[in-house]
Amino acid sequence: MRVQQGFGNGSPAAGAPEVYLHGAAGSWTTFRPLLSEASPRERVLIDLPGWGESTRDARLEHLNIETMARAVTDVLNSLNYRRWNLVGHSMGGFLALHIAAAWPEQAASVAAISPTTFGVSEAAREPLRSLPRFPAFVGMMLIMRSLAAVGPAGPALVRVLGATPLMGLLMAPFFADPRAISAGVIRMLGRDVRPGCFSAAAKAVAHYDFDQWRAIRCAVLATRGESDVFTPPFDLDRLAATVLRLHTVTISRCGHFANLEQPEKVLRLLEDLWSQ
Secondary structure, eight states: OEEEEEOOSSOGGGSOOEEEEOOTBOOGGGGGGGGSSOOSSOEEEEEOTTSTTOOTTOOGGGOSHHHHHHHHHHHHHHTTOOSEEEEEETHHHHHHHHHHHHSTTTEEEEEEESOOOHHHHHHHHSHHHHTTTOHHHHHHHHHHHHHHHTTTHHHHHHHHHHTSHHHHHHHGGGOSOGGGSOHHHHHHHHHTBOHHHHHHHHHHHTTOOGGGGGGOOSEEEEEEETTOSSSOHHHHHHHHTTOSSEEEEEESSOOSOHHHHOHHHHHHHHHHHHTO
């Protein structure tokens, strides 16, 4: 598993680092806009198994929530970190919440940026029934399944499309203002798409037991974009009924990728969370 480690003002054991967990269509690079300023905390950026530069020896049957969570915590323990500030986007937000529930003593905080939770789980379980409410996710899941079925040609096709204007049109629903998103960012997202891994991740959350999250003890920030197609308002409402110390924020002029569209706003929210 590929890990990027940035050192702050202390030794690894001195405090809780910022641990960044990306979504199912990305890699650690989607957090670059949040890393432009120096931090007093150390940073750990991870390409989760199957994504980014962590594709070697990754097996689709192992890309479930529990296995990915164990891979992340093994890395953090090997770096001698005993407490963690978890920052997750989309699937990474889901994973951060799971880690905080499974290791409540070690999770110092969770920031879940547009976490794909209850609605996406239902849509993955019953796609046709959920199509009217989650057309973007159901459509993407079916496309990813089709691309995964053709083997290595699937990711290759996505990379080719990523260099064309068509990819911008396909990604437009995920942003509040698609015209403000650079062609470089679109190419980056296209390059990091892994159809088989996306399909495996969707399967993994379809029957997840969300009652596990009642074990979370740390402070949790959960955000969604005002025009977020993957994280609807009722997801945050259900999360508030499940997680005790939860603060929710809807970010205006924002879609599913607040870390790309509104990084300054996200940074302010993170600092508020970590200063508590």
